[in-house]
Amino acid sequence: RLRIPVVQHLPGVGQKFQDHFAVGCMWEYQEPLAPRNNGGEATFFWKSNPGLDTPDLQTCQVEGPLCSAETRAKFNPPAASWTLYGGVVRPKSQGQIRLTGPNPDDPIQIEANTLSHPDDLKAAVACVELCREIGNSAALRPFTKREVMPGNLTGAALEDFIRDAASTYHHQTCTAKMGRDSMSVVDGQLKVYGIENLRVADGSTMPRVTTGNTMAPCIIIGERAAEILREEHRLKAEL
Numbered sequence: 001r002l003r004i005p006v007v008q009h010l011p012g013v014g015q016k017f018q019d020h021f022a023v024g025c026m027w028e029y030q031e032p033l034a035p036r037n038n039g040g041e042a043t044f045f046w047k048s049n050p051g052l053d054t055p056d057l058q059t060c061q062v063e064g065p066l067c068s069a070e071t072r073a074k075f076n077p078p079a080a081s082w083t084l085y086g087g088v089v090r091p092k093s094q095g096q097i098r099l100t101g102p103n104p105d106d107p108i109q110i111e112a113n114t115l116s117h118p119d120d121l122k123a124a125v126a127c128v129e130l131c132r133e134i135g136n137s138a139a140l141r142p143f144t145k146r147e148v149m150p151g152n153l154t155g156a157a158l159e160d161f162i163r164d165a166a167s168t169y170h171h172q173t174c175t176a177k178m179g180r181d182s183m184s185v186v187d188g189q190l191k192v193y194g195i196e197n198l199r200v201a202d203g204s205t206m207p208r209v210t211t212g213n214t215m216a217p218c219i220i221i222g223e224r225a226a227e228i229l230r231e232e233h234r235l236k237a238e239l
Contacts, residue, residue, distance in 0.1 A: 002099055015175065017172065018091060026077050026083045026147075030144060062082065065081040070165070075148055185200065
């Protein structure tokens with residue numbers, strides 16, 4: 001299709017794309033406050049359903065307006081706003097990345113398929129409801145002039161808001177996953193199947209996106225790759 005010779009057929013390359021996504025719920029400050037530290041004072045993990053074994057939600061408190069282009073245009077949030085950025089961190093939706101041309105500089109087409117799995121929408125609804133409960137609580141009333149968005153939406157209206165508001169958490173992973181099935185790209189030594197002297201050592205090798213942020217797992221993958229290469233080539237570790 002793109003006039004690129006196939007050296008090894010690996011159908012899993014670019015497939016199984018996963019990413020954390022989040023929805024911004026926002027309030028206007030009573031009085032403007034300058035952002036401190038990293039622009040956020042708190043984060044927490046929670047369960048969208050008490051029966052889950054593992055938390056599937058992570059919310060970050062952001063000392064400023066954080067929203068999608070669609071919700072910004074609709075709600076026109078004031079600059080003096082703060083956000084509860086509610087994320088779904090065990091998504092079931094999967095997408096793909098595709099080449100658009102034969103050259104390395106050609107852009108990548110990303111089909112995230114966010115919210116394509118109905119369970120992700122249910123989790124996002126629970127997350128927004130939790131964020132609104134916290135943001136409108138008596139404890140935070142001294143910092144809140146009014147709720148900017150989403151407001152008291154329910155049912156289809158709330159689901160439409162979530163679809164407009166959902167944005168990436170910047171944890172894109174899983175497009176060259178490790179495993180033994182037909183969709184796996186690398187083995188347990190991070191070697192690409194069928195290609196000599198080629199390894200992948202980044203978040204794309206994760207079989208599924210981690211529940212927490214992806215920086216630490218990527219560091220561990222890199223550390224493990226270094227260990228593998230050192231052992232294979234009998235190199236001494238230098239501190």
